């Protein structure tokens with residue numbers, strides 16, 4: 349085992365699969381990617397939703413093959429996880445630092461951006 353993202357999955361990035369794997373409306377962090385030749389998930393993008401990670405994932409159907417996710421009770425926790433993955437796994441499709449929710453004083457634990 350290599351060090352992973354700590355997210356559940358991966359699962360096929362389809363509406364049917366998202367509805368099957370995500371039963372609740374809640375904040376969460378997700379990773380999008382593809383399967384490499386060795387069958388391992390390769391992360392290309394990390395994102396989050398502060399209210400409904402299932403709905404957010406559905407907007408990416410067709411843009412990647414696989415997804416991973418985890419729910420968080422609190423959107424700040426989802427932000428922390430997003431920052432951790434952004435800094436340590438450096439997904440290629442993330443061009444800029446994860447954004448805080450509007451007006452929130454959240455601090456990224458890994459850098460000085462926030």
Ligand SMILES: [Zn+2]
Nearest residue numbers: 456458459461
């Ligand atoms: Zn940071």
